[in-house]
Amino acid sequence: MTGRERPALQDVADGAHWDAVEEVVELLHEERFRDAIVEIRAVLARDAQNPYAYYFLGIAFFEIGELEPARDAYAACLKLAPGHLGARVALSHVLRATGNVRDAIREGLAALERSPDNPDALHAVGLAYHAYGDEDAARRYLEAFLATGPEYDAAAQVQELLATLDAPVSGAAPRLDDDED
Numbered sequence: 614m615t616g617r618e619r620p621a622l623q624d625v626a627d628g629a630h631w632d633a634v635e636e637v638v639e640l641l642h643e644e645r646f647r648d649a650i651v652e653i654r655a656v657l658a659r660d661a662q663n664p665y666a667y668y669f670l671g672i673a674f675f676e677i678g679e680l681e682p683a684r685d686a687y688a689a690c691l692k693l694a695p696g697h698l699g700a701r702v703a704l705s706h707v708l709r710a711t712g713n714v715r716d717a718i719r720e721g722l723a724a725l726e727r728s729p730d731n732p733d734a735l736h737a738v739g740l741a742y743h744a745y746g747d748e749d750a751a752r753r754y755l756e757a758f759l760a761t762g763p764e765y766d767a768a769a770q771v772q773e774l775l776a777t778l779d780a781p782v783s784g785a786a787p788r789l790d791d792d793e794d
Contacts, residue, residue: 630663637669641676649673664694671703683707698724698731705737709744717741732761736771748778 633656640649650673656666671686687704690697701724708717721738728734739754755771763771 630660630665633660633663634665634669637666641669641672644676646673646676650677662693664690664697664700667693668697668700668703671700671707675703675707680707680711684711696727698728698734701727702731702733702737705734705741709737709741714741714745718745730757730761732758732763735761736763736767739771743774743778752778 634653637649637652637656640646640652650670653666653670653673656663657670660666667686667690671683671690674680674683674686684704684707687700687707690700691704694700701720705717705721705724708714708720718738718741721734721741724731724734725738735754735758739751739758742748742754743751745751752775755775759768759771759775
């Protein structure tokens, strides 16, 4: 392309969708989540086909602890943009947090199909397998996550979790001394 050709319709729509949520992104950076929700609803009133609006709506709802609306917003984003990796990973985390662990694993694995070495997807799948109780799978994905060189805080949390997976499990409660009788 020489720069003179008109972009494909998809590119134009994508650019317009992104432009429509710029203010929302600023509100989210400022941690003004409720204001962001109001702005996103206005964006969606103008264009209900904007996948970025649904994605950022999911983030805003998640940040204020509204997990079911966050789940629904991420799912709406994925209906419009099935390849949106961030929405798929976020949906995996929300599904795990709401107890829908099998679907959390499914969404995380779908993200990994699109991006096999994605640290966020590896992390989400590892946590979902841990919640499911499959510690071998959890360890595999969490160690793969650590191999990507994540930021310190995330790495420390995962290392702590892995250490608990390695700790011996004691089946019996400690005995109290009989001296008090």
